[in-house]
Every structure is written in structure tokens, then in C-alpha cells.
Amino acid sequence: xxxxxxxxxxxxxxxxxxxxxxxxxxxxxxxxxxxxxxxxxxxxxxxxxxxxxxxxxxxxxxxxxxxxxxxxxxxxxxxxxxxxxxxxxxxxxxxxxxxxxxxxxxxxxxxxxxxxxxxxxxxxxxxxxxxxxxxxxxxxxxxxxxxxxxxxxxxxxxxxxxxxxxxxxxxxxxxxxxxxxxxxxxxxxxxxxxxxxxxxxxxxxxxxxxxxxxxxxxxxxxxxxxxxxxxxxxxxxxxxxxxxxxxxxxxxx
Amino acid sequence: xxxxxxxxxxxxxxxxxxxxxxxxxxxxxxxxxxxxxxxxxxxxxxxxxxxxxxxxxxxxxxxxxxxxxxxxxxxxxxxxxxxxxxxxxxxxxxxxxxxxxxxxxxxxxxxxxxxxxxxxxxxxxxxxxxxxxxxxxxxxxxxxxxxxxxxxxxxxxxxxxxxxxxxxxxxxxxxxxxxxxxxxxxxxxxxxxxxxxxxxxxxxxxxxxxxxxxxxxxxxxxxxxxxxxxxxxxxxxxxxxxxxxxxxxxxxxxxxxxxxxxxxxxxxxxxxxxxxxxxxxxxxxxxxxxxxxxxxxxxxxxxxxxxxxxxxxxxxxxxxxxxxxxxxxxxxxxxxxxxxxxxxxxxxxxxxxxxxxxxxxxxxxxxxxxxxxxxxx
Numbered sequence: 001x002x003x004x005x006x007x008x009x010x011x012x013x014x015x016x017x018x019x020x021x022x023x024x025x026x027x028x029x030x031x032x033x034x035x036x037x038x039x040x041x042x043x044x045x046x047x048x049x050x051x052x053x054x055x056x057x058x059x060x061x062x063x064x065x066x067x068x069x070x071x072x073x074x075x076x077x078x079x080x081x082x083x084x085x086x087x088x089x090x091x092x093x094x095x096x097x098x099x100x101x102x103x104x105x106x107x108x109x110x111x112x113x114x115x116x117x118x119x120x121x122x123x124x125x126x127x128x129x130x131x132x133x134x135x136x137x138x139x140x141x142x143x144x145x146x147x148x149x150x151x152x153x154x155x156x157x158x159x160x161x162x163x164x165x166x167x168x169x170x171x172x173x174x175x176x177x178x179x180x181x182x183x184x185x186x187x188x189x190x191x192x193x194x195x196x197x198x199x200x201x202x203x204x205x206x207x208x209x210x211x212x213x214x215x216x217x218x219x220x221x222x223x224x225x226x227x228x229x230x231x232x233x234x235x236x237x238x239x240x241x242x243x244x245x246x247x248x249x250x251x252x253x
Numbered sequence: 254x255x256x257x258x259x260x261x262x263x264x265x266x267x268x269x270x271x272x273x274x275x276x277x278x279x280x281x282x283x284x285x286x287x288x289x290x291x292x293x294x295x296x297x298x299x300x301x302x303x304x305x306x307x308x309x310x311x312x313x314x315x316x317x318x319x320x321x322x323x324x325x326x327x328x329x330x331x332x333x334x335x336x337x338x339x340x341x342x343x344x345x346x347x348x349x350x351x352x353x354x355x356x357x358x359x360x361x362x363x364x365x366x367x368x369x370x371x372x373x374x375x376x377x378x379x380x381x382x383x384x385x386x387x388x389x390x391x392x393x394x395x396x397x398x399x400x401x402x403x404x405x406x407x408x409x410x411x412x413x414x415x416x417x418x419x420x421x422x423x424x425x426x427x428x429x430x431x432x433x434x435x436x437x438x439x440x441x442x443x444x445x446x447x448x449x450x451x452x453x454x455x456x457x458x459x460x461x462x463x464x465x466x467x468x469x470x471x472x473x474x475x476x477x478x479x480x481x482x483x484x485x486x487x488x489x490x491x492x493x494x495x496x497x498x499x500x501x502x503x504x505x506x507x508x509x510x511x512x513x514x515x516x517x518x519x520x521x522x523x524x525x526x527x528x529x530x531x532x533x534x535x536x537x538x539x540x541x542x543x544x545x546x547x548x549x550x551x552x553x554x555x556x557x558x559x560x561x562x563x564x565x566x567x568x569x570x571x572x573x574x575x576x577x578x579x580x581x582x583x584x585x586x587x588x589x590x591x592x593x594x595x596x597x598x599x600x601x602x603x604x605x606x607x608x609x610x611x612x613x614x615x616x617x618x619x620x621x622x623x624x625x626x627x628x629x630x
Contacts, residue, residue, distance in 0.1 A: 065546075067626045087551075091548050091550045092548065095547065095548025106542070106628065108261065109265065110257070111257065119544070122254045124548075211629075
């Protein structure tokens, strides 16, 4: 059941984990969170990792995105070997290639939606005009064009998460990581957010890796990985019936 | 570039207010303390700074202008012989006892006997010519208007100094003394008031004017060379004023007290400011961690914190400057001796800015908690 073939063999592999192991020490007890895990993730797909809490899915996301080093094994992202990189090089890699969406929206209270999105762009070295143009485009893409002058306090939870997505999207990343992006949202807003993530994978060719235990997401994923105790239990395309039932725009594969 | 530091400061001003106030009050305290110390101890040398003389000749080893001992008239001859000296004038200092018409008891006073001519050097900056001329009347004295109450007189009243009758013919300002009350009289009046037989025919200082004041240092050194005209030393006015002020500052222990207080103010200010800045960083730690996840480097985040610290410092300084100016104006109008030179003010303000920067460095350390992996749950 372990490493079955990915559902879409045609698409390019952008993210590879090979024999990744990670353990944590608490007191005298050493607990292994990831057991020699091997995985390929593809571009233009929304890949969903689900599993009970504590199964190691967030740790896997942290390692695949270059936020945390693995104890053993290697991670290859967009042709770069991440395992050997130092803190600065990892920061540079993340700045150029990755976007993040977290469960908490983590927006600066003092900045308007537009400024939140512009902020990382200015650190990428983009000219002011270009940064502004990209930020506006991203906010329009997530449907917040009319509300981009508002601060977080004036936005709803769903809108805040869409600002966070626009912030990640405006960087035009090849890799987009999302950690429980819908669990703080009601069903309607959760639906909007997952639709946006799916659309990003399709229209921008982005590799979207999403970690969640939210069952509402299952129907929208192109590929679904189930984890338990630091291992991948299953890897398959979700049933098409579910996809249509949740109103996905096009059936995968 | 999005001005994250400034926008956060404006949006969350309540959070930063304690830090701004801490910097502001630290700066204000340093400024006022420096102004008071300089003002109070500056009055120890008012005889020198209020006069136009370039050189002072007095008893060797005199530590402060109020501690002068009698020197012979020959010293004046020696000064006049120097080709660079254009004018020499005696100055007689008399420690005396004042009895006013009102019930004030004895007041310890310092009588300054000066040449009352309009072009006299002594107190040329404190006494306008018309007022000086009034000193020609025998027994005439001038006091600072802030001292009228403690002397128990008004203008025109008579009183007794060392048992001799004197009359207050006018008041001036900027004549206040340390440890007593300054009385200005003519040389003749002062001679009458000086009852110490040792002082007969002697003066306390001779002051001199130079053709080229910029050469004062070299000339003072040259004149101090010999003892042929009796014991004396020549100082430049600047040097002697500084020496007198330092004597008072160190002799009274006030200097150490001021430094100690400045240290405490700095410490308390830094604790409040750094704690406030740290709280602000911690309050936004998840947002900083998110930026770091998106690839914004630690160095760039540290810069945001330092920029915040700088603005906190700048706003604090504006507070201290505005309040400081108001306080100085009030003090001036009430004859409180306060004096502030641009350099001293600059040092005080630089100290306050340093306080803000040090606090920013302390707050920067708490950025370590901005670990993007901790955002994943």
C-alpha cells in the first residue's frame, strides 16, 4: 500500500522526499515522527495530506518546505537539494520559490490588505510599481479587489485567509504550502479558500501541498495522501463522485 | 518598501507610548539635571564669566575664585610691564557679614570691590554702565534682585556690612552666588568694608585685558614664570572659571551625585523601553515568523525592530526637547540658575537616543522566537 504510482504520471515532479526521517526528544524519550518517508509531489496538482493529529503531517510539510531540516534522507525541490543548505540559503530559496498559508492568518494589524501583499514582494527586490501591480492582481484573483484598502480588523475571517493566500500567491511561487487553511473558517469560507487553492494549482501550474484533516477538502484534491504514525498509508486520487458532489469545476485526471 | 515599522508605530501607538515616554522623560531629566548643575555651579564663576578680562592673577594654588588670598600691588606692575597687556584692573574680594534693616539675622555675603568706571572689566557683562556709575557714591552697593528678600532690603534701603553703613543703589540679575550672597561695590567701598588688617594695601586679584585674547594661554604661562614680584599665578579666564566650577562640583560631591543619577535614569529608561519593545515584538511574533517563512531574512526583520526603536527614540527626544524648553523658560523667568550649552544638550539627547538603540538591540533578541516551523500545527 506504500508507494503506489502517482495518479498523474504526465505532470512534472517538483518536490521529492527520499528516506526522510525525523525524531524529537522530549526528556529521555525519543519519538520518531517520520519513518524513512519517500514521496514525489507534482506540479499543477493540489496534493492533500491528511491524517489524525500527531501523525507527522505538519512535520513533513515543514521539512518539504525547507522550514526544518530532516535528521536523515534528502529533500529535492525544483532541482535544489535542500538538505545541505544553511539558514540564509534556505531563506533565499523560500523567498524566490515558495508561498505559505497558515491556519492563523498572521496579518500585521497596521497594514491594509494591499500592503500585506506588497510587503514580501518589496523584500524580493521588486520595483515599487511592479510590486503594487502584482499585489492588486493577486487580491483581485482571490476576489478582494474592492476591499484591498481595509485593515485586518475590518475583514472577516474568510477574507483574512484570502489576503494570506494573495500574499503567498503574489510571489508567483512554484511551490505553495498550506497548513490547515480552512480549519478556522466556516463551511462557505472554507469552500471559497479551497476553490482558490485548487484554481491556483490549475491555472498557474503551481505545486500546492496542503495539510489538513478537514474532510471537506477531500473532494477538491487531485491527489490524496493519508498518513498515520509517520508513514504514508494510502496514496490515491479521491473518488470522482466526491469531487463532483463538492462542486469541483473539473474532474481530475 | 512598505513602511512596516512606522505604520505599526502609528497604528499601535498605545503599545509604544510607555517606551516613548520613558525615552522622553529620561532625556528631559538628563537635560534639566545638566542645566541645573551647569547653572548652579556656573554661578561659582560668575565673577569671571560676567567680566571682560582675559587673564586673572591671584594667589598661587587658588582652587576656586571664592578662595582667593591677598596679593601685593606689585603684581599689577608686573602685568602692566608685559607688552601684550593693554589694561590691568584690581579686584577685591571681601567675606563679610550683612545686617539688614529687617529681621533677617546675619547673612554671609561676598563683597566684590570693582572699578566702577564705565569701561571697567569686572562685571562688565552683568552691570550696565548707568548702574556701575551709581557705585561711585561711597557706601553704594548693588545686589541681585533675587537676593533682595534674603537680605531683607529694597532698593534705596540702608544696611550694615561688617558694621559699616551701606546703601542699596540698584539691582541686577545674573549675580547669584553659591553658598552666600554677592554684593557689588566700588573698590573704595570694599576697602572700607574689609576689616581684616592682613588685607591692608593688598588686593585679591588683578585682571588684565590683552591685545590679542587668542594668545591668552601663552601669555598666562609666560607671566606665571617668575616670583620676583611676590607669590602669584596667572590663569586665563576660561581656565580659572572651569577650575572654580570643577572645585565646587567635586568638593560638594555633586558631580558624583549627578553621574550616579544619570546612570539610574539611563537604567530605568532602558528597562522600560526595552520591555515595551520586547512586548511589541512578541505581540507580532507570528507575523514576523510568517514573513520569515515567506523568505524575508532575519536581518531584514531585525532592521524593522531597530527602525521602530529609532522612531521611539526620535519621538521621545521631541517630547524632551519641547518640555525641556518650556521648563527652561519657566526657570529663567524665576531666576533659577539654569544653563544649557548646545554641546551639553547634544550629549544628553544622544544618551537618550543610545538608550532607545540599546533597548532595540535587547528587543531584537526576542526575534529568535519567530520560528516559522512553530506556525505549523
